[in-house]
Amino acid sequence: MKILETKNVKKYYGNGDNCVKALDGVDLSVDKGELLAIVGTSGSGKSTLLHMLGGLDIPTEGSVMINGKELSKMKEEQLTIFRRRQIGFVFQNYNLVPMLNVYENIVLPLELDGNKPDRKYVHGIIDLLHLKGTETRFTNGLSGGQQQRVAIARALASKPAIILADEPTGNLDSKTSQEVLGLLKMSIKKFGQTLVMITHNNEIAQLADRIIRIEDGRICEG
Amino acid sequence: MKRREKIKNNNKRIIGHLAARSLRTSKTRNIFILLTIALSVGLLGVMTLAYSGTVVERNKEISVMQHVIYENLADPQIKALENTKKIDFLTLAKLGQGFEINGGMVRPVYYEEITEPIQTNSICEGTYPQNIHEIAVNRSFMNLMGLSASIGETVSLTFLDGESEAFVVAGFLEGGEVTKVYPVLFSKEYAEAGSQLKDIPYQALCRIQGAEKQSEQAFLETIRTIGADAGVERKNINENNNFSSSLTMSAIDVLVIAGVGVGILLVSVLVVYSVFYLSVAGRIQQYGQLRTLGATKRQIKALVNREGIILCIAGAVSGLLIAWLIAYCIKPQGWNWEHTLILSLVIFLADLITVFVSIRKPAKLAASVSAIEASGFSQYRQNGEKESKKILRKLTPLNLAVMSAMRNRKKTLLTMISLGVGGVLLLTGAAFIVSMTPEDYSRQGFYQWGEFVINYDYNATQTVENGNVGIQMNNPLNDELIASIQGINGVKDVLSFNKTQISYDYKDEINATDSLAPFTRENQENVKDALAEGSFDYDEMIAKDEILIANNTVADEIFGWKFEMGDIVTIRYFNGVEEVEKEFTIVGSMDTLSEQLILDKTSFTLLNKMILGLSIFIIGFSLINLINTLITNIVSRRQEFSMLQSIGMSNRQLMRMIQGEGLILALGNLVITLILGTGAGYLMVYLLRSVGATYMHYRFPSWYFMGYVLVTLLVPVFVSGASVRAFHKASLVDRLRKME
Numbered sequence: 001m002k003i004l005e006t007k008n009v010k011k012y013y014g015n016g017d018n019c020v021k022a023l024d025g026v027d028l029s030v031d032k033g034e035l036l037a038i039v040g041t042s043g044s045g046k047s048t049l050l051h052m053l054g055g056l057d058i059p060t061e062g063s064v065m066i067n068g069k070e071l072s073k074m075k076e077e078q079l080t081i082f083r084r085r086q087i088g089f090v091f092q093n094y095n096l097v098p099m100l101n102v103y104e105n106i107v108l109p110l111e112l113d114g115n116k117p118d119r120k121y122v123h124g125i126i127d128l129l130h131l132k133g134t135e136t137r138f139t140n141g142l143s144g145g146q147q148q149r150v151a152i153a154r155a156l157a158s159k160p161a162i163i164l165a166d167e168p169t170g171n172l173d174s175k176t177s178q179e180v181l182g183l184l185k186m187s188i189k190k191f192g193q194t195l196v197m198i199t200h201n202n203e204i205a206q207l208a209d210r211i212i213r214i215e216d217g218r219i220c221e222g
Numbered sequence: 223m224k225r226r227e228k229i230k231n232n233n234k235r236i237i238g239h240l241a242a243r244s245l246r247t248s249k250t251r252n253i254f255i256l257l258t259i260a261l262s263v264g265l266l267g268v269m270t271l272a273y274s275g276t277v278v279e280r281n282k283e284i285s286v287m288q289h290v291i292y293e294n295l296a297d298p299q300i301k302a303l304e305n306t307k308k309i310d311f312l313t314l315a316k317l318g319q320g321f322e323i324n325g326g327m328v329r330p331v332y333y334e335e336i337t338e339p340i341q342t343n344s345i346c347e348g349t350y351p352q353n354i355h356e357i358a359v360n361r362s363f364m365n366l367m368g369l370s371a372s373i374g375e376t377v378s379l380t381f382l383d384g385e386s387e388a389f390v391v392a393g394f395l396e397g398g399e400v401t402k403v404y405p406v407l408f409s410k411e412y413a414e415a416g417s418q419l420k421d422i423p424y425q426a427l428c429r430i431q432g433a434e435k436q437s438e439q440a441f442l443e444t445i446r447t448i449g450a451d452a453g454v455e456r457k458n459i460n461e462n463n464n465f466s467s468s469l470t471m472s473a474i475d476v477l478v479i480a481g482v483g484v485g486i487l488l489v490s491v492l493v494v495y496s497v498f499y500l501s502v503a504g505r506i507q508q509y510g511q512l513r514t515l516g517a518t519k520r521q522i523k524a525l526v527n528r529e530g531i532i533l534c535i536a537g538a539v540s541g542l543l544i545a546w547l548i549a550y551c552i553k554p555q556g557w558n559w560e561h562t563l564i565l566s567l568v569i570f571l572a573d574l575i576t577v578f579v580s581i582r583k584p585a586k587l588a589a590s591v592s593a594i595e596a597s598g599f600s601q602y603r604q605n606g607e608k609e610s611k612k613i614l615r616k617l618t619p620l621n622l623a624v625m626s627a628m629r630n631r632k633k634t635l636l637t638m639i640s641l642g643v644g645g646v647l648l649l650t651g652a653a654f655i656v657s658m659t660p661e662d663y664s665r666q667g668f669y670q671w672g673e674f675v676i677n678y679d680y681n682a683t684q685t686v687e688n689g690n691v692g693i694q695m696n697n698p699l700n701d702e703l704i705a706s707i708q709g710i711n712g713v714k715d716v717l718s719f720n721k722t723q724i725s726y727d728y729k730d731e732i733n734a735t736d737s738l739a740p741f742t743r744e745n746q747e748n749v750k751d752a753l754a755e756g757s758f759d760y761d762e763m764i765a766k767d768e769i770l771i772a773n774n775t776v777a778d779e780i781f782g783w784k785f786e787m788g789d790i791v792t793i794r795y796f797n798g799v800e801e802v803e804k805e806f807t808i809v810g811s812m813d814t815l816s817e818q819l820i821l822d823k824t825s826f827t828l829l830n831k832m833i834l835g836l837s838i839f840i841i842g843f844s845l846i847n848l849i850n851t852l853i854t855n856i857v858s859r860r861q862e863f864s865m866l867q868s869i870g871m872s873n874r875q876l877m878r879m880i881q882g883e884g885l886i887l888a889l890g891n892l893v894i895t896l897i898l899g900t901g902a903g904y905l906m907v908y909l910l911r912s913v914g915a916t917y918m919h920y921r922f923p924s925w926y927f928m929g930y931v932l933v934t935l936l937v938p939v940f941v942s943g944a945s946v947r948a949f950h951k952a953s954l955v956d957r958l959r960k961m962e
Contacts, residue, residue, distance in 0.1 A: 048955075051955045056954045056955045057954070057955045057956075076950065077872055077873055077874065080870060080871070080872045080873070081870075081872060089868065095868055095869065097865065099622070100625070101609070101610040103613050103614055104614055104617060108870075111618075112617070112870050112875060135613050136609045136610050137608055137609050137610075141608045154869065
């Protein structure tokens, strides 16, 4: 069953001679429960594609559908709410909120949605990601790896249908990387989630169900 | 051979290039800093240039006035004065006894046809009166007489002595459209032989050589010596107060301007500091990068400083140009390039120093960051807290706003203070405006107690035998009249003031006229408060024939001596039956406020107008400061907001959060404004009252404050809405990526 589908997605910056084609006609479909890895050189358009999939950016042409709903047809407010319920993001630069502590950062999307967090579940994630004991600390006091794990925990906390991760293991050592990916895999299995992640790490990419390679804004493998 | 190589750090060009680049990439911040600098410079400029304009204008007026009038002159004295080398110019004039016609005061005068360089009301139509029957008057005078304003018209004047004489109007005098005193200019022939002027001694209006360059004291010395040499008594030397006081700049005025100026600079230090602080904190990663690439701490500091200087120059120049325009509009007659350029330079330097002081700390902060630190830097790092007390606080938008303000206490406080200073200025300015209503102002003197003054007819006091006392013998202002006035519907109260005419002998003054006023036992405490010298006991005063001297300083000014405590004054008065002579002992002296008020009146109206204009400008300044600070606070955190949105904060929630933050700042600001602003306003009114502005009464400027509250609360609402809308022009990803 397809959960995510793109049709001829294009993203152009500038025009005329200066036109940069970040994405140049991407057709992609992801099944429910799939673990998809996107690889490619830097500047190939991986991150842009991920942002399109999550509705953070609007394609110049083409459409992105999640669960049969076209993102570009949603209103701003609708899209935001849809995003916080259906999609969990792991950003490359974490995007943690400095005025909040670790625990609050993790449950923020839930709270913004007006839901009470499932405490048992959240604490389970915290344990798994080795964040126990850091709950009340502010995020700017944490190491890069810890911040990355908080970002992952936040993406998992609201049990979204799709998790979009930009280099989720970029700042982690290989042992933790394996563990984190194991956790992500376990989570998608348990909750029937789908994971799309960008990675540079071949070992990590090999753990995925499917690997696609992007070059010059097009899918060339996969 | 050992050679010590000097490390050359020639980086002027690259620093300049980087600074220019940095400026181009942070336009919003630049606009706010420019606005702040331009506003403070503009305010300073308008204030000082308008003051300078007033001085220049006054000097222009003074330059066509006499420096001194020697009065009561006999022929030998006139000859002596004419032969005095130190007198550049001398012209003779006569001032006759005034009298009332149809409610207007008419003054017979004589002055020479050509009085340049001293300006007198010259003939604007017709001719200067040539023979004994010709006069020149204001056109409005013809109106007063009920005659048509044409040359050749015959006017019949009835003088105080009851004599009537007919004159032909030979010319009209300039000005006098709105006047209460109508001059009638007579011919030289009339001045010598006419009934009204022949017995009046001449006075000489003189301009003294090099007087403009003397100090006030030296000038007074000079004119008194000239007078003494020509045999003119001290009391007959009447210096032009306007001129003599212009020789020393008014210390109070300068102090007021300097004080307000320092205040404005302090406000701009705060604002520029907070804007630069936010901006530096926002791009700390960039500085870290530069440091990794080999920039020294000094270079980073130079970079931030350079940006500040460029902004300062641009802001100051635009501020000064605006100030020039406004100052010119306020005082077009007082425009003077030399003053303008010098003052502008001083203001410019003051502002340059201000900017240096403001960006010293942010520049240090920028320079102190190492490359590694920079990557993890956040404004929140400044706060030492590493852990929160609770694991989960309520995460509603409003709570997030509170948390943001609390987590970033330094910035919150800075912003509140920066807003608060503006608010305090606003409330003080507004307090001045509402505390000085035109009604209070026009109620100076007697009118502070009532709307009508009933007193003796001027012609009568001059003509009835024994003058004032003669009328008092059969006082028309008696209890019966007072009772009947009190009986009129709408009359609340009638207050009476008493004085009697006397003449006295003291020192070289023989038979000088003055007046004597009583005070009641109930009033003695007030009198004691006003006492400048000596002391008294009410009963002893009665028993021992003791008196108090009012306005001893005026005596000093006119006669060159003061009434000394313990001295005896011989006083003569008409007791209703006969002339009585009695000796009194001086036991005290006082300087009453009302007299001071008259002396300072001209300078007060000037100061008042300035403070009033300043208040309006300050109100504008603080409103723009308010909007500026609130917008900066939102715009500089665009990235932070985008981040919150990327993880699912909706527009509505974001707006609520921004509004919440605005509300917190507003509340802090309003508390500061209310407490300190009320205090400052009250203090200002108190100080102004203590220097004689008794028409000031402190009133809380509630309407202004309410308006301020409204603006403080509404601006964040509008700005948050507008910025959230503006954010949407760029996609979330772009906003996340962008540093500024």
